[in-house]
Amino acid sequence: MKIIYIHESIAYKGGLERIFVEKMNYLADKFQYEVYLLTTSQGDVPFSFPLSPQVRHIDLGVRFHSQYRYRYFKRLREAKRLDNLFRERAQAVIDDICPDFIICTTAWKPGVIGRLKGKAKKIMESHCAKEYMAIPDNFSRGCIRDWFDRYEAYKKCRAVQKYCDVLVTLTVSDARSWAKGFRRPIRVLPNFTWFVSLEGYLDYNATRAIAVGRLTYQKGFDQLIKAWAEVHKVYPKWKLDIFGEGVLKDELNAQIKTYGLEGTVTIRPFTDYIAEEYYKSAFFVLSSNYEGFGLVLIEAMACGLPCVAYDCPHGPADIIYNEEDGILVEKGNLKDFTDSLIKMILRDEDRERMGHNAKIDMERYSPENIMAKWDTLFKKMI
Structure with missing residues (x-):
C-alpha cells in the first residue's frame, strides 16, 4: 500500500x-x-x-x-x-x-x-x-x-x-x-502518544506545575498567569513553568513582571526532553481558549500527571474524566480555574490518585x- x-x-x-x-x-x-x-x-x-x-x-x-x-x-x-x-x-x-x-x-x-x-x-x-x-x-x-x-x-x-x-x-x-x-x-x-510506554518516577510532592504550548492566543496563558497570581498569594513556594515559544512571549513576560511573579512563573523554550520535565512536576495545566485535540494533555497524563484544564472546544472533555484523572473547569471561569489550581495543590492524596488513574486511562491513546x-x-x- x-x-x-x-x-x-x-x-x-x-x-x-x-x-x-x-x-x-x-x-x-x-x-x-x-x-x-x-x-x-x-x-x-x-x-x-x-x-x-x-x-x-x-x-x-x-x-x-x-x-x-x-x-x-x-x-x-x-x-x-x-x-x-x-x-x-x-x-x-x-x-x-x-x-x-x-x-x-x-x-x-x-x-x-x-x-x-x-x-x-x-x-x-x-x-x-x-x-x-x-x-x-x-x-x-x-x-x-x-x-x-x-x-x-x-x-x-x-x-x-x-x-x-x-x-x-x-x-x-x-x-x-x-x-x-x-x-x-x-x-x-x-x-x-508514545508516552504511555515510558517508565519514570513522578514526584507528586514536587512544588511545581507545568504548562506546554505555543505562546499564542489559542493557549490562553494570559489567563493562567492571572490565575497563578492568586495562587501565589496562598502558596508562594509553588512554581509554574510554561514551556513554549511564540508571538506573545514578550507580552506574557511583561504580564509576569506586572504581577510580580518573576522567579515564580517562568517561560522556558521548547525542549526535546519534555517527558523529563513532566516527571519533575506535580500536575499539568491547560488554559486553552480552544484546541484541535490536546496532544500535550494526553502526553502529560500518560506520564502520570493529573491535570487542571478548561473545558474548551475541542479535546479536554474527550480526554479527562472529571475528578477521576483531572479537573475540568468551565471555559472562561477564571475563579473556578484558580480554585481548582489551589485544590490540586492542597489535596496531596487526590493529586496522586488522579495521577495514577491518568496513566492507566491514557492507554486508550x-x-x-x-x-x-x-x-x-x-x-x-x-
Missing part, C-alpha cells in the same frame, strides 16, 4: 508536525507500508522530529513564504502562481508513484491538493477545529484581515467537502461541527490502539 503525506514542511516543533511524523514512521516501520512525505518548502532545513529512513521524502521546492515580500495585490498573483507550480510538481510525483492514499490537513491547501488527479483516495485531517480555522496566532489583525481570514477558512471548508473521500477528526465534538450539511464520511481517530484503527480504515477504503 502506498501513502503520500503532503505538508508545507516539517520544520516547526508543533504537535501537528510531531504526530504526522510519528504516524508516517509507524506505518512504514510497523505495517511496512510504502510511505512518502511530500513537502513544498522544507529545503535544507532539518526535520523538527526524526523521520524514519523507511519514509521517503520529496521536496518540491515551492517556497510559499516568498510571496510575502510583495504588496497585497502582487502577493495575490504570486500566491496563485505558487499554487499552480505546487499542483504541477505534485501531480508529476503522484503520476510517478501512483499512491493509494493522499493525506493532508484541512487547514493547508486542501483546495490545491484536492484537485490532484489519480486513483488515490484523499483523506483530510482536521487538526484545528472547524470553527477556529479562521483565527490566526495573534487572534486579531484588523477588520479587513479578519474578514480575509474568515473567507480563506470558508474556501478551505468548501474544498474539504468537495474533494476529500474521508474526513478524519480528532474529537467527537469536532466531528459534529463538520457534520452539519457535510456529505462525506467522517471518522474520529484521535492522536496517540497508545500507538497500537490508534494505528490499528488507521490500518482498518485504509483496508476498508481500498
